[in-house]
Each structure stands twice: as C-alpha cells, then as structure tokens.
Amino acid sequence: MKYCSQCGQPVSLSIPEGDDRHRHVCNVCNTIHYQNPKIIAGILPVFEDKILLCRRAIEPRHGLWTLPAGFMENEESTLEAARRETWEEAQARTCMEHLYVVLSVPRISQVYMIYLAQLEAPEFGPGEESLEVKLFAEEEVPWEEIAFHTVRRTLEFYFADRSKKNDFPMKDETLIL
C-alpha cells in the first residue's frame, strides 16, 4: 500500500496512538488502513469411498491437484463460500456439509476453512479454473502432485480419521510453513 484509498495522498507506516502495531496511515487525512487475514473456504467432497480433487488450470501451482476452495467473498457465510467454490471449480453440488478443518497459516495471513461433505451424485466437471476434476480412491491420491500444504494436511486428517473410527471431529491447527 502506497496511497490512501480515501484521499489518494501518500501513506506512511507508523504505530497509531493506543495501538501496538505498524499500520499504513495517511499523511494527509490520517485514515488508518488495517489489513487482516483472509479466509479460504472449501470442501472435501466424498462419493462412496472416493474423494474429489481438481487439477489447477491457474497459477500458483498450475497442473497440480487441489480441493475446490477459494477466497471467501463479502456478504457470504463460510458454507456459502465453500459451496460456491465447489460449484465454480468442480461443477459439483454437495450435501451434509460439516466444518471439518480450520487451518491457520500465519506466514501468509490466511485461514483455511474446509468442510467435509457428500457429493449429491457422481456429477462434476472442470470449471474455468480447473483442467480436470476426478474421484480418487485412497490408493490413487497423487500425493506428489498436491498443490498446497493445507490440502495435503486436510487429506491426511481425512484418511487417518476414516481408517480409525469413521468419525470426523473438527480439527483446528496452525500450519507453520
């Protein structure tokens, strides 16, 4: 951030009175510009004993596999955002969603919120941001071609829970990258 979004004049980094962090503050109108973490909402869609993954058609990690997920938009709920991304990237509809994995990634100021859900039917296809969308049995998962640590961790949680009790309690973890 170089300029004030309110008045167009230059900003400086300084610690406002009563605060303890550096903020971008306008040199002219004194507006304080706060920056906050972003939420990535998504779904781990399950159909029978398989999970749905998308191969990315965009950077970063073009060509690698991911879960349908993306930046939550203003005026959405987390579940609405997760469903929207699943439709946009995998052309898939889910049901029985429950919030399964919350992963804070402080280094990049993101919080992943991934729902576990059932695919309504084995109907899906590549949205604009995907090259390919496919169901994978556990032994078929392309572990060497997973796009993000957060996705890998979510899949590890899922297969570990499934192998134990078929019970999927919510996880809340911090990922140090």
Add this chain to the structure above:
Amino acid sequence: MKYCSQCGQPVSLSIPEGDDRHRHVCNVCNTIHYQNPKIIAGILPVFEDKILLCRRAIEPRHGLWTLPAGFMENEESTLEAARRETWEEAQARTCMEHLYVVLSVPRISQVYMIYLAQLEAPEFGPGEESLEVKLFAEEEVPWEEIAFHTVRRTLEFYFADRSKKNDFPMKDETLIL
C-alpha cells in the same frame, strides 16, 4: 474506496474480465482491489460455574457486556488472536481452549470464531477497552445488556450445552441480522 492504493489515481466499480462481481479497479494501473470478510477471534472463559464478561469502554455499544474478542491480525493464528484479545481486554490467561462457535454474519462481512476455555486462575481485570471485567453465574448474566447478537448466541449455546450433557460440540451457524 475512492483511490488506488498502488498508484493514487481514482478507482471505479466494474466487473473484471472472468469475474462475476463488482470490484474497485484502478482507472490508470488496472489494479483490482478485492475486499474480503474479516475474522473476529475471541474466547468464552469459564471458571468453575461462572463465565467471564467485559463491559465495553469503547464504541460501538459502550457500557454493554461482551466476550473478549476482536479483529484477527495478519501473521497470527486464530487461537493466538483469541488469546491476545483476552489478555488485552480482560487481562486474563486461559487454557484448554477449543474452537466452539463459528458464526458467519454476512450482512457485515464478518466471521466470529469463539473458543471455549478455562481461566487458569480467577485473575483478570479491565484492559484499556474495558470498563469492568467480571465473572457471572448463569442466573446473573445481564441478558438485556449484551453488546452483540453473536455474543448472545454464543452464551445461549454454552448454557444449553451445559444444561444437557456438559458436552460442547463445535457450532457453525449463519446469523441473519
């Protein structure tokens, strides 16, 4: 947003190519300025059969009671943010935290993430943003003076869970205000 934070020139609302929402786009350098929901992280601190509330020393809702909670900062985890706010507003330390309530509030583009936790000891006091910090038994809770719907809902969840099985499963809900 009126001016581009990258180059200081005026922005306009328009739908970028390949997008389906209006964004603030710079008329000169074409930077797209995305805006996303913010996370409010906090804690419901419990000591024996009582809960800890803070009376607000700041607007909005000056003088009303709330849980220690506030905007998550960049480069934090959700739990770190919740603990920081609890220290700043209630001068209290907690342990055994688990993520208890996730409340999306689409109208104001916020997601509340509230942990349930034990107070380490009955030690607390008003931080700069609080007038007073106090433990309340259920029958003492000032229901008519609770600052926010999200806090009221969290307290309702807690007392309902406690009266049933003393089991506190995670809730994920959308609050329509």
